[in-house]
Amino acid sequence: MSKFMNEKYCRLEAYTPGEQPQDKKYIKLNTNESPYPPSQGVLDAVNTDAVSLLNLYPDPECKDLRRTIAERYTVEEKNVFVGNGSDDILNFAFMAFCGEDSPAAFPDISYGFYKVYAELHAIPFTEIPLNGKLEVCVRDYIGINKNIFIANPNAPTGLTLSLDDISRICESNKNNIVVIDEAYVDFGAESSVNLTKKFDNLITVMTYSKSRSMAGARLGFAIANEEIIKDLEKIKYSTNPYSINRLTNLAGIAALKDNSYYVENCKKIIEAREYTKVELQKLGFELTDSKSNFIFTKNSNIDGEMLYKKLKEKGILVRHFSKDRIKDYVRITVGTKEQMDALLAAIKTVI
Numbered sequence: 001m002s003k004f005m006n007e008k009y010c011r012l013e014a015y016t017p018g019e020q021p022q023d024k025k026y027i028k029l030n031t032n033e034s035p036y037p038p039s040q041g042v043l044d045a046v047n048t049d050a051v052s053l054l055n056l057y058p059d060p061e062c063k064d065l066r067r068t069i070a071e072r073y074t075v076e077e078k079n080v081f082v083g084n085g086s087d088d089i090l091n092f093a094f095m096a097f098c099g100e101d102s103p104a105a106f107p108d109i110s111y112g113f114y115k116v117y118a119e120l121h122a123i124p125f126t127e128i129p130l131n132g133k134l135e136v137c138v139r140d141y142i143g144i145n146k147n148i149f150i151a152n153p154n155a156p157t158g159l160t161l162s163l164d165d166i167s168r169i170c171e172s173n174k175n176n177i178v179v180i181d182e183a184y185v186d187f188g189a190e191s192s193v194n195l196t197k198k199f200d201n202l203i204t205v206m207t208y209s210k211s212r213s214m215a216g217a218r219l220g221f222a223i224a225n226e227e228i229i230k231d232l233e234k235i236k237y238s239t240n241p242y243s244i245n246r247l248t249n250l251a252g253i254a255a256l257k258d259n260s261y262y263v264e265n266c267k268k269i270i271e272a273r274e275y276t277k278v279e280l281q282k283l284g285f286e287l288t289d290s291k292s293n294f295i296f297t298k299n300s301n302i303d304g305e306m307l308y309k310k311l312k313e314k315g316i317l318v319r320h321f322s323k324d325r326i327k328d329y330v331r332i333t334v335g336t337k338e339q340m341d342a343l344l345a346a347i348k349t350v351i
């Protein structure tokens with residue numbers, strides 16, 4: 001750290017992204033990317049003509065993209081916000097709606113960025129413990145008068161909340177926002193999008209990074225009440241109005257037009273997930289009933305960190321978290337059936 005660093009950031013603990021090794025070819029099952037490439041429409045959209053216009057700034061309003069998203073989710077354009085990855089949107093939500101007098105709350109085991117954003121902006125926060133089965137316990141969120149951030153399905157457990165539960169949380173915290181982070185919703189949870197028409201405090205956040213094979217393009221979106229969207233726009237226009245570049249803009253539109261391709265890929269991933277769960281159980285693994293594109297699992301014969309290391313030696317990357325409550329586990333992204341077979345074969349030699 002230089003002597004110039006602002007004192008308020010000196011003790012900030014930044015988010016640690018999963019490894020993105022550039023040196024050797026791994027079977028990459030550590031950051032929940034899709035094993036499938038973007039659709040043909042996306043490849044066609046990002047063409048030489050599009051690249052040759054990169055001398056010009058992109059549309060800061062992202063009108064075409066927002067209209068396409070609005071049509072897909074049967075909301076209006078004014079209910080759609082787009083950001084440079086959903087991480088950007090989550091950050092904006094912390095900035096726009098939380099503060100010293102408006103604390104945040106999220107599960108103790110969840111997406112690690114919630115805590116980082118709260119600390120970045122000096123927002124008081126409560127980490128609400130998952131129950132013994134690693135589930136979000138809805139009654140712990142009823143009427144707590146805090147801004148609530150919940151991933152549904154949750155990460156890294158893959159467990160889901162019902163729309164009834166989400167409604168109860170929104171209904172009982174009317175003076176605060178409720179952010180439902182649906183990064184993994186396409187793999188088996190019910191989307192809260194339609195509830196945004198009923199609750200003016202609900203923000204549904206989604207991403208192109210997981211089910212839409214576009215982690216490298218950085219694109220996320222939020223659906224909410226018009227006033228909420230305006231607030232997010234205000235933060236965007238106060239930081240970086242051009243946060244969605246031209247190529248990502250075009251790719252985002254094209255991906256939604258090829259919806260059936262992505263639905264098909266999700267189906268394959270869900271099949272591979274259920275297959276891998278059964279095979280892991282045969283090998284003595286315990287796991288949560290993940291409805292996501294990852295499996296969260298442990299085996300009493302080998303600790304999580306050791307399993308992670310041994311698999312890495314064999315060219316397979318999975319994710320291990322050192323947090324005490326989940327340090328026995330590893331999180332394994334669901335890839336293709338072939339990748340899962342390679343994983344299972346490697347695990348058999350390790351345990």
Ligand SMILES: *Cc1c(COP(=O)(O)O)cnc(C)c1O
Pocket residue numbers: 032084085086087088111151155181183206207208209215218219220
């Ligand atoms: C991957 C992930 C995100 C971040 O997605 P980007 O759109 O790539 O920024 C947000 N929330 C959760 C729970 C995630 O797992």
